[in-house]
Amino acid sequence: MKQFAIASLLLILAGCTLPSVSSETCNGMTIETALTLIEASNCSDQGTLTTTYNCNEVTSTWWVDLIVPEADGCAPACVVNTQTQEVEINWRCTGLLPPESEGGEINLSTSDLDTMIQDLEGMGFDDLGGLAE
Numbered sequence: 040m041k042q043f044a045i046a047s048l049l050l051i052l053a054g055c056t057l058p059s060v061s062s063e064t065c066n067g068m069t070i071e072t073a074l075t076l077i078e079a080s081n082c083s084d085q086g087t088l089t090t091t092y093n094c095n096e097v098t099s100t101w102w103v104d105l106i107v108p109e110a111d112g113c114a115p116a117c118v119v120n121t122q123t124q125e126v127e128i129n130w131r132c133t134g135l136l137p138p139e140s141e142g143g144e145i146n147l148s149t150s151d152l153d154t155m156i157q158d159l160e161g162m163g164f165d166d167l168g169g170l171a172e
Contacts, residue, residue, distance in 0.1 A: 065094030065101050068121040073101035080126035082117035086110070102129070 063070050070092060077083050086107035093102050101119040105128065113132040119125070 063094075066096060066099045066121040068101065068119070068124075070101060073103065073119040073121075076119050076124055076126050077103060077117045080117070082126050082128045085128055086115065088117065 065073070073092075074088070077088065082105070086105045089104040089106060091104040094100070095102060099121045101121065102116045103119075105115040105117055107113070107115050110130065110132075112134070113130045115128055115130050118127050118129045
């Protein structure tokens with residue numbers, strides 16, 4: 040019985056010291072402050088804020104996901120800089136895809152392929168010119 044009482048007391052004390060969501064910080068800024076800044080900005084006017092958020096300690100930013108139904112191919116987020124308190128939307132888009140043909144194949148023109156090859160060679164991939172043949 041004595042062990043049960045001690046274990047219960049330890050659990051109660053441990054519960055009192057666990058951080059709550061309201062004390063979660065990112066480089067000194069709480070998530071509540073970040074949400075207040077987002078609500079005061081035009082970022083939240085672009086869509087519906089979600090409860091999904093994370094801190095990027097490297098860039099000193101809070102990222103709060105945003106639902107924007109008409110943002111196909113994108114996963115937007117309201118981004119709060121914890122140092123400057125500036126808020127911006129980051130669309131996090133994957134890029135445009137070329138149109139598909141009826142057979143499910145991608146139609147690329149020669150100029151599209153040439154542009155892609157130049158881009159890849161510019162990134163350090165060598166001798167890709169043979170792909171266009």
